Structure formats: C-alpha cells, structure tokens
Amino acid sequence: MQSPLIVGAYEHPGRELPGHSVAQIHAEVALGALADAGLSLADVDGYFCAADAPGFGPVSLAEYIGLRPTYFETTEAGGASYVSHVGHAANAIRLGKCRVALITLGGKPRTGGAAPGSSGRDRNAPEFDFEDPFGPTVPALYALAAQRHMAEFGTTSAQLAAVKVAASKHAALNPHAFLPREVSIEEVLSSPMVSDPLHRLDCCVVTDGGGAIVVASLDVARSLSRRHVRILGQGEAVKHGMNGRADLTYTAAVWSGPSAFAEAGVTPADIDYASLYDSFTISVVLALEDLGFCPKGQGGPFAASGALEAPYGALPFNTDGGGLCNNHPANRGGMTKIIEAVRQLRGEAHPDLQVDCELALVHGAGGTLGTRMAASTMVLGRST
Amino acid sequence: MIAPLPAAGLVVSAETRPFWEGCAAGELRLQWCGQCSSIIWYPRTHCPECMSRDLYWRVASGAGQIYSWTRVARGLGVWLETRDYLLAIVELAEGPRILTNLYTHDDQEVAVGAAVAVVFDTALESGLAIPRFRLAS
Numbered sequence: 001m002q003s004p005l006i007v008g009a010y011e012h013p014g015r016e017l018p019g020h021s022v023a024q025i026h027a028e029v030a031l032g033a034l035a036d037a038g039l040s041l042a043d044v045d046g047y048f049c050a051a052d053a054p055g056f057g058p059v060s061l062a063e064y065i066g067l068r069p070t071y072f073e074t075t076e077a078g079g080a081s082y083v084s085h086v087g088h089a090a091n092a093i094r095l096g097k098c099r100v101a102l103i104t105l106g107g108k109p110r111t112g113g114a115a116p117g118s119s120g121r122d123r124n125a126p127e128f129d130f131e132d133p134f135g136p137t138v139p140a141l142y143a144l145a146a147q148r149h150m151a152e153f154g155t156t157s158a159q160l161a162a163v164k165v166a167a168s169k170h171a172a173l174n175p176h177a178f179l180p181r182e183v184s185i186e187e188v189l190s191s192p193m194v195s196d197p198l199h200r201l202d203c204c205v206v207t208d209g210g211g212a213i214v215v216a217s218l219d220v221a222r223s224l225s226r227r228h229v230r231i232l233g234q235g236e237a238v239k240h241g242m243n244g245r246a247d248l249t250y251t252a253a254v255w256s257g258p259s260a261f262a263e264a265g266v267t268p269a270d271i272d273y274a275s276l277y278d279s280f281t282i283s284v285v286l287a288l289e290d291l292g293f294c295p296k297g298q299g300g301p302f303a304a305s306g307a308l309e310a311p312y313g314a315l316p317f318n319t320d321g322g323g324l325c326n327n328h329p330a331n332r333g334g335m336t337k338i339i340e341a342v343r344q345l346r347g348e349a350h351p352d353l354q355v356d357c358e359l360a361l362v363h364g365a366g367g368t369l370g371t372r373m374a375a376s377t378m379v380l381g382r383s384t
Numbered sequence: 385m386i387a388p389l390p391a392a393g394l395v396v397s398a399e400t401r402p403f404w405e406g407c408a409a410g411e412l413r414l415q416w417c418g419q420c421s422s423i424i425w426y427p428r429t430h431c432p433e434c435m436s437r438d439l440y441w442r443v444a445s446g447a448g449q450i451y452s453w454t455r456v457a458r459g460l461g462v463w464l465e466t467r468d469y470l471l472a473i474v475e476l477a478e479g480p481r482i483l484t485n486l487y488t489h490d491d492q493e494v495a496v497g498a499a500v501a502v503v504f505d506t507a508l509e510s511g512l513a514i515p516r517f518r519l520a521s
Contacts, residue, residue: 124395129394129426130482130483133392134516135390135460137460143454144452144454144472144473147496193455194457195471241425243433243480244423244426246481248452248473
C-alpha cells in the first residue's frame with residue numbers, strides 16, 4: 001500500500017499579530033505550506049482544521065482561503081488535533097478519498113483573545129458544575145498532576161526546570177523564538193509562582209501565529225522536488241475522570257504512544273528526535289515516561305540529566321525552543337511540534353541542533369492533565 | 385476566621401439536582417449503581433461502568449484525603465480578585481476523587497494524603513450549596 005507523505009510545512013514567523021484577522025493567519029500559513037510543497041490551492045482536495053478555525057466548520061475557511069475540498073475533517077482535540085489530522089489525512093489518502101490534504105492552525109491569544117485558561121469553558125459540558133465553581137485555571141489543572149508526581153516519585157522543581165532550560169538553549173538559536181534567551185534553573189525557580197509547584201517559567205508562551213502541513217499521496221509526492229517525510233504510524237487516545245478514579249501520574253500517552261509505535265513497527269529506543277507537547281514542564285516529564293523513553297517516575301531525573309538537549313542528549317527534543325520558549329500559537333502546540341520534526345527529518349533544523357535523524361516522534365496533547373485530555377502520537381521517518 | 389471563597393452560580397439539571405440539594409441540606413450525597421455497585425462520579429442518569437439506569441442516592445461520610453492540591457496565585461472570572469486559594473482533588477473515603485477547594489488556617493500544612501472533612505458553601509443565585517473541604521484537625 002502507498003504510504004502518504006508530508007510534502008509541505010510552514011510556521012508563521014509572527015508571534016504578535018495585532019493587525020491580523022484569525023482567517024488571515026490561516027490563509028498565510030496555508031499559502032506558505034503549499035509554496036513549500038510546490039503545490040497550488042487548486043491541488044488541494046482535502047482540508048483539515050480544528051476549533052481554532054473561525055466560522056462554520058471547514059466551510060468558512062475553505063471559502064476564504066480558496067479551497068474546494070471534496071474531503072474534510074474537523075477533529076477537535078485541543079493542541080493534539082493537528083497530530084491526529086496528519087494521521088487521519090494519511091488514512092484518507094490511503095483510502096483514495098483525497099490526494100492532497102491541507103491542515104491549518106491559526107490564532108491570536110496574545111493580542112486578540114481572552115486570557116489563557118479562561119476560554120473554552122462550556123456551561124453545557126456535563127462536568128461544568130463539578131469543576132467550574134472551584135476556580136480551576138489551566139496552570140492549576142497541570143499543577144495538580146505535578147504535585148501528585150512529586151509526592152509519589154520525589155520529582156523536584158529543579159528537575160521540572162531542566163525541561164525549560166533545555167528548551168531555552170534551543171530557542172536561543174531561533175531568531176523567531178518568542179523567548180530567545182537561555183535561562184538557568186535558578187531563573188525558573190525564582191520566577192513568580194503561578195500555581196504551585198508551577199512557576200511562570202514552567203509555563204509555555206502565549207503567542208499569536210499558526211502553521212500548516214500538506215500531506216499528499218506518493219504519486220503526488222514523486223512529482224515534487226522538495227524532500228518529503230514519511231508518516232509511519234499514528235495513535236490517539238482519550239483519558240478522562242474515569243468515573244472518579246483517575247490517576248494523575250499518567251496521561252493518555254500510555255495508549256496513544258504504543259499505538260503509534262506498533263503501527264510504525266519501531267520502539268522508543270529507535271527514536272532520534274522527539275517533538276514533545278510542552279504546555280508546561282510537567283507535560284514533558286509525563287510524556288517521557290508514558291511514551292517509554294524512561295521508566296515511570298524517572299522523567300524528572302531523565303530531564304535533569306541533560307537528555308533533552310540537542311544535538312548530543314539521549315533524546316533531543318523541541319529544537320525550535322518548543323511551546324515553552326518559541327511558539328504556542330492559539331494556545332495549541334501540536335502543529336509546531338509537527339513542523340519542527342519535519343525540519344529535523346529534512347535536515348533543516350538549526351545546524352547546531354541538527355540531529356542525525358532517521359526517525360522522529362511527535363506527541364500532541366489537548367485538555368489538561370488534571371481533568372481530561374486527548375493525546376495523539378506520531379512516528380515520522382526520513383525519506384530515502 | 386477564614387474568608388469564604390467565591391461560589392458562582394450552578395447550571396443545575398434534573399439529573400444532578402439531588403446532589404446539589406443534598407449539599408444545601410448539609411449532606412454529601414453520592415450516586416450508587418444498583419446493578420454493579422459502582423459509585424458514580426459525577427452524577428448522571430446511567431452507570432458508565434455497566435450501562436444500568438438503576439441508580440440510587442446515599443449520603444457519604446464527608447471524610448476524605450488530599451489526592452493532590454495547588455495554591456493558585458490568581459484566579460479568573462469571578463475569581464479574578466481572589467489570591468492564593470487552594471484548588472484540590474480530594475479522594476473521598478468512599479472512593480471517588482473530586483475537584484474542590486480547601487480551607488486552611490495559617491498554621492496548617494497542606495500535604496498529599498492529609499485528612500479532610502467536607503463543608504458546604506452557599507452558591508450564588510440558586511440557593512444551593514457546593515462541597516469544599518477543611519483539614520481535619
């Protein structure tokens with residue numbers, strides 16, 4: 001069976017876009033990714049977007065961008081959405097439902113939206129009355145997972161801070177990064193407490209911007225000159241309150257990860273580079289454990305060992321600086337995770353951070369670690 | 385004296401009303417499944433474990449322990465002016481882990497595993513109440 005490929009990727013260079021409309025950001029990244037691929041609007045027959053897309057499902061943006069899709073999907077799983085979109089697009093292409101699928105993300109929480117953590121509280125959600133009256137914020141709902149992890153495994157704030165430090169070293173080499181400066185463990189620990197044990201520098205940045213990916217069939221990819229990226233496997237899962245029995249020391253990655261690895265026929269030890277969802281430092285620590293890069297409870301020491309630092313760490317991660325330092329457009333980090341993995345597999349990461357990368361893992365998450373979440377994990381491969 | 389935390393209005397539906405009315409009456413009521421004996425959290429009209437609609441209410445002990453907690457520096461919405469409040473997940477003695485707030489005195493140390501007991505705060509508009517917890521002395 002023909003394996004679909006990622007043939008185009010584009011990250012919006014903007015991090016503060018006060019004059020842009022959200023639709024305009026989607027269109028700019030769509031055109032950017034298509035230009036990267038060497039394709040045109042007329043080539044697109046599949047369109048994928050999530051709840052950051054303004055207007056009516058995929059329809060308003062299809063009109064605004066100039067698409068006439070005969071296949072579309074609007075899977076909404078927060079920041080994990082776009083990783084799922086790539087997997088679902090590959091499935092659709094395998095089935096012959098479309099040949100060129102465009103996936104877009106765009107938003108402007110920095111200059112045009114509500115405060116981070118205040119959006120998306122649906123009063124019709126069945127859990128609303130059992131959570132909203134208690135004043136949950138997004139950082140607080142991650143802090144609950146961090147506090148429990150500390151109590152069970154002895155994880156420390158300095159170990160969490162090591163995740164930020166590694167990301168900041170990478171961001172220092174990215175001219176587009178929102179926080180383009182290396183920070184120290186001490187700076188993380190002395191930054192204001194947002195929701196303990198999470199400090200301000202344990203949190204991702206809040207940025208405007210977006211990104212887009214083009215997935216195409218092998219026939220289409222062969223006609224293009226750009227180096228493409230193989231989609232080897234993708235898995236996704238939901239973890240929720242589990243009828244009041246949820247254990248906050250693990251995430252939905254314990255299911256999405258093995259599913260992606262099995263489809264790809266590889267193991268965590270085979271991965272050369274990982275784009276890990278980094279809404280908060282604790283998100284990375286739990287993903288490292290749940291995806292099998294280290295034993296449960298050892299994510300803190302693993303991060304503190306320098307393992308995440310490119311190019312020589314045991315598992316170089318987020319070489320663009322990630323959501324923690326570079327970009328977290330629309331409060332949704334999945335798209336930028338895919339884009340940096342594509343750069344690594346094309347050999348287009350920053351030269352000082354370029355890994356000899358045959359296999360990359362992309363892990364996205366949506367929702368919160370403290371209540372309910374979706375995870376989507378993907379294994380990508382370098383084309384030969 | 386501990387200052388009460390904000391208590392916003394509730395969107396109470398018929399399926400959850402017995403829970404909130406219980407809080408207003410000073411009772412922490414939980415829902416049990418008549419078929420598989422699971423305790424159901426949060427309340428609804430079917431058992432998510434076995435599909436049964438044969439459910440009944442029983443008053444819980446109101447005792448529990450801290451599963452996890454965090455001190456939130458600053459809230460949002462009706463909590464915007466509230467500083468350094470405690471959000472927690474309490475594991476009830478009967479089993480379910482529920483999101484709530486903690487009340488403490490200055491000399492009390494909050495910790496995972498600490499014993500807590502339920503208190504009830506009147507919610508705005510509805511006249512119903514919500515369950516919060518204090519450290520058991």
